[in-house]
Amino acid sequence: MKTKFAVILGMAAMVVAAACGGGQPEPVVPAIDSTAIRDSIARAEARRRAYEDSVARARAETERLARERAEAERLAAAMTAEVRTMLGTMVNFDYDKSAIRMGPDTDVLQRKLSLLQANPEVMLEIVGHCDERGSDEYNMALGMRRATASKKWLTDRGIADGRITVRSMGEEQPMNPASNEDAWAQNRRDEFRVTAGGDRLVKPAGM
Amino acid sequence: MxxxxxxxxxxxxxxxxxxxxxxxxxxxxxxxxxxxxxxxxxxxxxxxxxxxxxxxxxxxxxxxxxxxxxxxxxxxxxxxxxxxxxxxxxxxxxxxxxxxxxxxxxxxxxxxxxxxxxxxxxxxxxxxxxxxxxxxxxxxxxxxxxxxxxxxxxxxxxxxxxxxxxxxxxxxxxGQLGIAATRLLLVSQGRLYRVDADGAGLTQVSPPGVTTFSPAWDPTGRRAVYAELRGGWGTLYVHDFDVGRRTVVRPTAEELDIAAAFAPDGQTLVFSRVAESGTDIYRYNLARDCCLERLTVGRLSDNLSPTFSPDGRQIAFVSTRAGGQQIYVMSVDGTGQELFAPFDYGVTGNSNAPEWSADGTQLAFHRDVAGSPQVFLMDTRSRTVRQLTSYGRNEDPTWAPDGRHLAFVSSRTGRRQVWIIDIETGRVRQLTTVGDARLPAWSPRIQQ
CATH class of the missing domain: 3.40.50.10070 (TolB, N-terminal domain)
Structure with missing residues (x-):
């Protein structure tokens, strides 16, 4: 009785085994050449590394270029600011005079001349100012003559007339509101402002 | 006294x-x-x-x-x-x-x-x-x-x-009408103010944030003209006190125009245009809003601060044609320009800010004496000149309609204020106490 039960169990197991894929052929196991495998892995690895390196190099190059561009940008901006400052340097005058004084003031104008030549897009506005001592209305006229004097100095040396406009504020906008010789000397001035073409300014060579 | x-x-x-x-x-x-x-x-x-x-x-x-x-x-x-x-x-x-x-x-x-x-x-x-x-x-x-x-x-x-x-x-x-029913315009820290001749009722005339310059009255005392300064431009506006509004003088919108004066008929304005070619006097028909006309040709000299004679036939003004600033006179059409207030070149100081008295007999102006401006009067018939002030800086005289009172800017107390002098008695009083008052203009009698 016990043996008969075991035979039935064994047959059932065989049926199950047959139903589950029995009958497939045995897989063919190739002959193992371990050297070839290692070489192929190494080549793949090398290719991957080469690729990654090229990506890293490209990225570094891009970053370097960006840095260089930023640096160039920074330098250009700094130069623009510097040139703008130089173009904005004031010229001062003697009491009740509109003549350009030889010396520091002609040096200032000479620099402006070179900068205007190197930056042909630049348009300039010159505003003449006076100290408080002259007649209030006359000072408007005097301020205009001061602005015109600086303009003429530049246009006489080749700057196109249309690049420079002139204005006057008379004694209405003192730099220094005090009433003494120092304040008056500061207040007798031409102010210069770039009104167009001043986004990127360059210095001429040798400046 | x-x-x-x-x-x-x-x-x-x-x-x-x-x-x-x-x-x-x-x-x-x-x-x-x-x-x-x-x-x-x-x-x-x-x-x-x-x-x-x-x-x-x-x-x-x-x-x-x-x-x-x-x-x-x-x-x-x-x-x-x-x-x-x-x-x-x-x-x-x-x-x-x-x-x-x-x-x-x-x-x-x-x-x-x-x-x-x-x-x-x-x-x-x-x-x-x-x-x-x-x-x-x-x-x-x-x-x-x-x-x-x-x-x-x-x-x-x-x-x-x-x-x-x-x-x-x-x-x-x-027998002479007083001057109490008059007002003055003045500029303080860029703002235009109006004040009664007794110093009361100080009122700001110009809109907020506007920088004003060189006010003047029309002959009725009900309008005034002044320049508004903005970024180197000077544009003239006529303010009407009855309606409390201002209108732009059209051809002055994009120029540097200052120092306007009404003709005695109230129809015409003269003013100074400050330009690269020099400063010159122009005339404009305000009533007809037309006919801008140039009266002086400076050729790099300055011609400015015009003032009408009360008969409207002549204009006194400042010119630098001979070097310094001196007082000249011309016909209202710009002809017959000649020196008005005599000077000895190199001796007499710069002369500015002329204003003709209402009776036409006198011209007030200021002239530099030893580095300080002083108020002077000239008899317009004999052209003799006399000095009125001597203490401190005294400038920009303007006549009351009685022809004997002048307002002017003086620094005699240390800061610029408007003072009034009676040229008959020499009595002086301070009109303003606002900060840095200047450019006074005395009205005619204010019409009702």
């Missing part, structure tokens, strides 16, 4: 003699005045009298206007006695609706106090009004009776109405 004081006499009249302070020899029955000088200006007394806030404010404004006319020796009564004198002066007053017309004036007492003219401010029969009465003490007659409608004493129209009465009192007493 000390006003004549009559305190001792009042003491004699009203109080025991023990309080008498004998500063002058006292003669029986004659006028006593500590600083009495015969032949000076006529004495003017503003009586006290019935008291109310409105009456007192009218008296105070009248008294100040008469004082500022510089035509009278104001008789100053110590406050308490003034009231006593006023009451005694009106003691003959009856009662009822015609009370003011029966006022008893003790002319001999007023004459004894030094008064040639007396002004009383009395309640009027008509409700809400007061009567201002001016008496001729020597002639023992009433010279003027003027009725004033009482409104809010703080209202500028009320003060202007009192100023007009004060001017009539001056005319009743002297």
């Amino acid at each position: 000390m006003p004549r004081r009559v305190f001792p006499l009042l003491v004699l009249c009203l109080a025991p003699a023990t309080t008498l302070v004998a500063q002058d020899p006292v003669e029986q029955g004659v006028r006593i005045g500590i600083t009495y000088t015969p032949g000076l200006r006529p004495g003017m007394m503003v009586l006290g009298g019935p008291q109310s806030a409105a009456l007192d404010s009218v008296r105070a404004i009248l008294r100040r206007d008469l004082e500022y006319s510089d035509r009278f020796e104001m008789i100053t009564l110590p406050t308490g006695d003034s009231v006593v004198l006023g009451i005694s002066a009106v003691s003959g007053l009856g009662s009822g609706p015609t009370a003011e017309q029966t006022l008893f004036v003790n002319y001999s007492l007023h004459a004894a106090l030094g008064a040639d003219h007396t002004v009383a401010v009395l309640p009027s029969a008509e409700a809400g009004t007061v009567a201002v009465v001016a008496y001729d003490v020597r002639g023992e007659t009433e010279r003027l009776r003027s009725r004033l409608v009482l409104t809010d004493p703080a209202d500028e129209r009320f003060r202007m109405a009192v100023h007009r009465v004060a001017d009539e009192v001056v005319r009743a007493a002297t």
Whole structure:
């Protein structure tokens, strides 16, 4: 009785085994050449590394270029600011005079001349100012003559007339509101402002 | 100058003699005045009298206007006695609706106090009004009776109405109209202000945030022209005080135009255009809004600050054609330009800011003397020049319509303020106390 039960169990197991894929052929196991495998892995690895390196190099190059561009940008901006400052340097005058004084003031104008030549897009506005001592209305006229004097100095040396406009504020906008010789000397001035073409300014060579 | 004081006499009249302070020899029955000088200006007394806030404010404004006319020796009564004198002066007053017309004036007492003219401010029969009465003490007659409608004493129209009465009192007493009903324009820290000639009622005229320059009145005193400065431009605007609005003078919108002046007919403007080619004087027909015309051709010299002669035929102006700034004159069409105020080149200082007096006989301007501007006057017929001021910096003179008062900018107290001088007596008073006042322009009599 016990043996008969075991035979039935064994047959059932065989049926199950047959139903589950029995009958497939045995897989063919190739002959193992371990050297070839290692070489192929190494080549793949090398290719991957080469690729990654090229990506890293490209990225570094891009970053370097960006840095260089930023640096160039920074330098250009700094130069623009510097040139703008130089173009904005004031010229001062003697009491009740509109003549350009030889010396520091002609040096200032000479620099402006070179900068205007190197930056042909630049348009300039010159505003003449006076100290408080002259007649209030006359000072408007005097301020205009001061602005015109600086303009003429530049246009006489080749700057196109249309690049420079002139204005006057008379004694209405003192730099220094005090009433003494120092304040008056500061207040007798031409102010210069770039009104167009001043986004990127360059210095001429040798400046 | 000390006003004549009559305190001792009042003491004699009203109080025991023990309080008498004998500063002058006292003669029986004659006028006593500590600083009495015969032949000076006529004495003017503003009586006290019935008291109310409105009456007192009218008296105070009248008294100040008469004082500022510089035509009278104001008789100053110590406050308490003034009231006593006023009451005694009106003691003959009856009662009822015609009370003011029966006022008893003790002319001999007023004459004894030094008064040639007396002004009383009395309640009027008509409700809400007061009567201002001016008496001729020597002639023992009433010279003027003027009725004033009482409104809010703080209202500028009320003060202007009192100023007009004060001017009539001056005319009743002297034959010449006073200048109380006038105003001045001035610039302080870029803002344009208007102020009554007595210094009251300071009002900003220009819109907020606007920088103004070189104001001038039209002949009615109801409009003014000024330049607005913006970024190196100067644009002219005409402000109408009646409607409180300004309009741009069209051809001046994108230029540097300043120092405008109205022609006496109020139709035409002249002004200075500051340009690269020089500063020149232009004329524009404001009434027809056309016909811009250039009157001077500077060729790099400056021509500016025009002022019309009162007949409208000539324009005085400043020119630098000979070097420094000097006063020139031309016909209104720009012809016949010649030096006006004589100078010795290299000796005479720069001369600026000319203004013709309303009667045409004088030109005021300022001229540099030893580095400081001083106010000068020129007789326009003989072209003789005399210096009016000497202390501190004194500049930008402007005439009152009476031809004897000038406002000007002076730094005599350290900061620039507008002062007023009476060229007949030399009396000077400070008009403004605002910060850094300048560029004054005195109105004609303000038309109603």
